[in-house]
Amino acid sequence: MENKTSPQIHADYLGMCRAVAARIAALIREKPTAVLGLATGSTPLGVYQELIRLHREENLDFSRVTTFNLDEYLPLSSTAPQSYHRFMREQLFDHINCQFWHVPSGAARLGEQIDADCAEYEAKIAAAGGLDFQLLGIGRTGHIGFNEPGSGVETRTRLVVLDSLTRSDAANAFFGLENVPARAVTMGVGTILGAREIAILASGDGKAAIVREALEGKITSKVPASLLREHPNTTWHLDTEAARELTSIAQPWRAPDADVSNFELRRRALLAAAFAAGKTLAELGEIDLANAGAARFAPVLVAAQSEVEADLKARLSDELLPQNQTVLCLSPHPDDDVICCGATLLKISGRGNRLFVAFGVNGANAVRDKDVLALLRARHTRLIAYLEEHLEPGKSFEDAVSDVRASIFEREPGAPDAPLLRELKRLVREGEASDACRKMGAKPLFLDLPFYGDGAQRLPLGEADVERMSAMLETVQPDLVLLTGEKNDPHGTHMMCEAAFEAAAEKYLANGGKTFKKWNYRGAWDDYQTAEGDYFSIFDKAAMEGKIDLILDHISQLDPLFPGEQPKEFWERARDRNRENARQLQRLGVLPPSRSFDPLYCEVFRFDEV
Numbered sequence: 001m002e003n004k005t006s007p008q009i010h011a012d013y014l015g016m017c018r019a020v021a022a023r024i025a026a027l028i029r030e031k032p033t034a035v036l037g038l039a040t041g042s043t044p045l046g047v048y049q050e051l052i053r054l055h056r057e058e059n060l061d062f063s064r065v066t067t068f069n070l071d072e073y074l075p076l077s078s079t080a081p082q083s084y085h086r087f088m089r090e091q092l093f094d095h096i097n098c099q100f101w102h103v104p105s106g107a108a109r110l111g112e113q114i115d116a117d118c119a120e121y122e123a124k125i126a127a128a129g130g131l132d133f134q135l136l137g138i139g140r141t142g143h144i145g146f147n148e149p150g151s152g153v154e155t156r157t158r159l160v161v162l163d164s165l166t167r168s169d170a171a172n173a174f175f176g177l178e179n180v181p182a183r184a185v186t187m188g189v190g191t192i193l194g195a196r197e198i199a200i201l202a203s204g205d206g207k208a209a210i211v212r213e214a215l216e217g218k219i220t221s222k223v224p225a226s227l228l229r230e231h232p233n234t235t236w237h238l239d240t241e242a243a244r245e246l247t248s249i250a251q252p253w254r255a256p257d258a259d260v261s262n263f264e265l266r267r268r269a270l271l272a273a274a275f276a277a278g279k280t281l282a283e284l285g286e287i288d289l290a291n292a293g294a295a296r297f298a299p300v301l302v303a304a305q306s307e308v309e310a311d312l313k314a315r316l317s318d319e320l321l322p323q324n325q326t327v328l329c330l331s332p333h334p335d336d337d338v339i340c341c342g343a344t345l346l347k348i349s350g351r352g353n354r355l356f357v358a359f360g361v362n363g364a365n366a367v368r369d370k371d372v373l374a375l376l377r378a379r380h381t382r383l384i385a386y387l388e389e390h391l392e393p394g395k396s397f398e399d400a401v402s403d404v405r406a407s408i409f410e411r412e413p414g415a416p417d418a419p420l421l422r423e424l425k426r427l428v429r430e431g432e433a434s435d436a437c438r439k440m441g442a443k444p445l446f447l448d449l450p451f452y453g454d455g456a457q458r459l460p461l462g463e464a465d466v467e468r469m470s471a472m473l474e475t476v477q478p479d480l481v482l483l484t485g486e487k488n489d490p491h492g493t494h495m496m497c498e499a500a501f502e503a504a505a506e507k508y509l510a511n512g513g514k515t516f517k518k519w520n521y522r523g524a525w526d527d528y529q530t531a532e533g534d535y536f537s538i539f540d541k542a543a544m545e546g547k548i549d550l551i552l553d554h555i556s557q558l559d560p561l562f563p564g565e566q567p568k569e570f571w572e573r574a575r576d577r578n579r580e581n582a583r584q585l586q587r588l589g590v591l592p593p594s595r596s597f598d599p600l601y602c603e604v605f606r607f608d609e610v
């Protein structure tokens with residue numbers, strides 16, 4: 001067995017999941033009675049979807065496979081929407097032929113009984129012959145399973161108290177922090193390390209910092225995932241976003257075999273040195289480069305200043321924008337388009353391009369019941385028209401309104417929306433997105449991807465999602481596609497939309513669809529760093545006001561229901577980030593300084609090789 005310390009970096013999430021699923025499939029074909037350790041959370045979803053596909057299309061047989069899941073909240077009924085038991089059924093076991101699957105019990109019971117059950121879980125794993133393969137995700141604190149910081153290699157399956165960060169991460173899923181169970185049962189770090197092979201997955205920039213700490217920091221129980229480095233057969237699977245803070249990628253000049261003849265290395269080193277020293281590129285001296293860890297290349301780098309400056313200035317040019325082409329912006333939620341690229345979309349539609357915005361999910365989950373009530377009272381045209389057109393036989397318009405009200409007032413916490421209420425929420429968001437598209441001169445396309453579910457339950461990404469996405473590509477036939485490059489949104493929706501798009505694009509290209517360029521955007525939750533930008537779309541205060549108007553068209557998203565960690569409104573985040581992006585270019589001396597009453601703003605795009 002080889003000790004693979006360097007991670008496998010995959011171009012995208014779908015590619016990562018397929019590689020891991022292929023490994024699991026190979027293992028099962030080699031050993032039909034394989035024992036698998038499985039994990040929940042949004043990261044492994046793509047692996048399960050691929051395993052389901054392999055089962056259906058390539059007869060992958062799970063009938064003799066045994067599985068053990070890592071953990072479960074306690075107390076929590078196995079039918080609760082947040083239960084990992086239920087998650088595994090819905091995302092995997094309802095769709096394959098596995099009969100011997102185990103998830104720790106979340107049933108409320110006495111402490112001694114829990115201890116006895118934990119010992120029994122360990123005994124079952126041992127009786128099955130131990131874990132052949134363990135699939136893992138990584139939590140933001142570096143936890144694996146519910147092994148919070150401080151869990152050492154000696155720990156086995158046991159009762160744990162959850163960390164406040166872990167609980168607050170789960171708050172959205174439980175409709176409030178107060179509903180998140182305080183405890184959980186988890187396999188121990190020792191149980192996990194007992195597996196003969198481990199694959200740990202991380203996707204999205206939200207995991208980049210902890211991935212770096214786990215792979216490059218000290219091996220310590222404070223970061224339980226770092227303990228995997230002492231396991232002889234662990235593979236780290238990362239997508240490019242999760243890998244972005246690793247030294248070899250973010251600071252390539254620090255590597256012993258760094259090659260300064262590489263332009264990208266010179267560029268990265270000079271930008272890092274300039275930001276660290278608070279100087280423009282032109283002001284950098286050898287000492288600043290030495291301080292940034294590039295002493296051995298200082299003379300070459302100083303000589304490269306004007307070249308890097310010219311390169312950066314070329315990236316500010318609107319000549320990089322398409323002209324007279326077909327441009328598609330794929331917006332996972334109905335407002336990612338305007339928050340992240342509103343100003344640039346306005347520029348694009350002004351250059352003779354045909355502009356389409358395809359919205360991945362309908363966004364109904366983020367509409368409050370009370371907003372629907374308020375809009376009905378205000379006789380919102382779109383909602384009223386819908387109710388009038390869809391009256392059930394024998395019912396009046398007033399009956400329909402009171403049905404909606406009753407479904408809101410009588411629902412249990414965490415129960416799905418009644419179908420009619422759900423439709424109204426979808427219409428609220430479609431209406432808002434349509435208004436913004438009209439102002440941008442864009443044609444909206446609502447994909448309403450089925451995986452998004454009904455508000456209480458999500459479905460695995462399936463053929464239906466990919467079909468809708470492919471049909472959209474066939475219709476639009478884009479020359480350029482703008483895709484979100486951020487996947488740390490609260491429910492993993494961006495990741496699922498990307499996976500659906502990648503699968504659809506493969507089909508589309510295989511069927512003779514014409515190739516297109518891809519640009520990635522960010523800005524709803526995070527932004528690109530200057531060194532990562534390929535096109536800096538600069539705009540002025542008037543354009544910023546235009547962009548804010550587009551964001552404010554999404555009235556239901558003021559004071560957002562799922563704000564993430566930042567308490568600010570989306571339009572405030574966009575304005576502040578776009579201002580900061582421009583400021584960084586001004587600090588580097590490549591964008592002229594602006595007066596405080598007439599600031600400049602910038603949306604950053606990254607080009608993706610197809």
Ligand SMILES: [Zn+2]
Nearest residue numbers: 332333336489
């Ligand atoms: Zn989003």
